[in-house]
Amino acid sequence: MMRSLRTRLLFGIISGMLLLLQIFSLTVYMVIHRALLNQYDALLASLARVLAASVELDENNIELEAAVQQMPEFLRTERPTYYELWRSDGIVALRSPLLGADDLVHLDGVINTLVFAMSRDKNSRPLRAVGLKFIPRPANSDDKEQPQLMEKQTFTLVVAGDASSLQRQLGLLRWLLLGASSVTTALSVFIAAVVVRQGLNPLNSIAAEIAAIKEDDLTVRVGTTSVPSEIAPIKNRLNDLLSRLENAFMRERRFTCDVAHELRTPLAGIRSTIEVALRRARNTAEYQTVLSDCLAIVESMQTMVNNLLMIARLDACQVAFRRVQIHLTELVNSCWQPFSEKAVQRRIAFENRVPNDVTVNSDRENFSMVLSNLLDNAVEYTNDAGQIWVTARHTDDSIELTVANTGCRLTSDQVAQVFDCFWRSDASRTGTGIHCGLGLPLVQRLVNALGGSAAAEVQSGSVFAVRLILPASTP
């Protein structure tokens, strides 16, 4: 597996080019080879036919016409042409004078059909030979008995020509094709390299743009200049990813800032309480007051840190639940217990309207946390002498639980924000350092993790209600 796109493209283009060149060269060579050979064969064949036609059979005597014997092809020593004639019994009847005592290759075949072959002469020079089996014409053509008599007298004639010039031409052609192929290959490597580099340039520029992105500035986007259509999807996906990252980073940064701000106020409280106390010697009662003040601040900070940690764990899906069947009326009563005294002090009336038969399948500890946070929130923001009530009812396959309180001063726009971390309406700012705006966000995340959903609304008569939809049985 080649890692580099450039190598892969170059390898593909060049090997394809080489294959095509080979096929092309081979085809050209074959065609020209065939054509040259055919041309030479035609020449030899016509000589063979002339020779065959000039063979005369007289009794047992074989003769060639003198004119044929004197043809320049058979006489020249430069690029000579030979012939040899065999009887059917294999005895040489005639041979060209240039052959001396040598024999040509004996090409035997079907009557009147030409047979071609390559051979070599005694000097190892290449020869092209054509064989023709034929019945020579009788010396006296008027004799009617002769054909019957001579019927079996077949002869085999072989005419062979010097093929070295043919071989030279073919050799030249081979070198020519090889040379042309080499030059084309070299040029194609060069061109392919340039084209591939040009083609991959947009990738390099995108890579450079990506490399230039710094983690502290995710607002930049890649491929602002025009990019090829093949890279556009990658560019778009990458920009989408950058947008999501930017949003996530911004959320994270804002959250960190919020956490820092929320911790600063109680820290300032502890610091100034201690510093003021240390400015002079004080009596035991004063020190005790300072220490208990600091302890109260530390406790509220601890609650905030615990809530933050719980939210972080829920977001990371690291909270395990152990579901059991919970009797809702009892759980609401036990969760209300810690707030009842404060409610009495502020003359707040509490009513648990949950029907006795309603049960939910949930994690007891975490669902208690949900209820406690909702009731805590309700007690904190209900008007003096106001009301808090909890209702529940079965729907198709879920339980709808509502915690409501009077004295709501939120607008419907503000209600949409109650599940945002650290959000507090201006009216509730008195809770600084006591209520850090994590209760309802924690409720929503817990309920979601438990397979339900949470929604908040303002009802007529300044009633604030949080409605939970919970699975009745194991989801």
Next chain:
Amino acid sequence: MRVLLIEDYRPLQQSLTKGLREAGLAVDTTRDGQEGLWYAMRNDYDVIILDLMLPGMDGLSLLKKLRAEGRQNHVLILTAKDTLEDRIKGLNLGADDYLVKPFSFEELLARVRALLRRSYREKNPEIKIQDLRIDLMTQRVWRGRDEIRLTPREYALLEYLAMRAGQMVSRTDIWKHVYEFESAASSNVVDVYIGYLRKKFEQLGRPPLIHTVRGRGYMLGPKA
């Protein structure tokens, strides 16, 4: 020197009030922005210490209203917001100083004192009137080479008189700037403390420093 503290976080409000009072300042305090504005409009505070996130009315709106009403009190903003943008916004609206939570109480006190000196155009942290020397930073007082030990109340009174040295200061002014809003008004208290100061200054037969302007008030040092 009278200070208004507007801070809604109870532990901070309580400890700062205590610390500032122990440092000899008269402190009025509230946890609500609306109420804070009401206090500021009805009294002449030397310094207002203002938290930004407040119920009722946020600190910046309060500051804007205060300036719109032509009030020139020195304002020190106290907040958990620490970005440059927040600081610039606060200072542009007419705040004189900015302190980010959590802060050191000593730093807050030093800044409040610097603003108080600016209130009386006194940049030198040491005031000299004849042979009387007051170190505003350490709140120590000398007459000649002898250090005079004063209670916080006595010191607060002396500091106010020293800031307006050479001027006639009425009993009402002293009451307004040295004593707290909530304490019962009684010009007799002023006379009693003036008596304490005179007694300490005129030990060993030294010449008097605090002069009575009959029927109107008091003056520290020679006439301006």
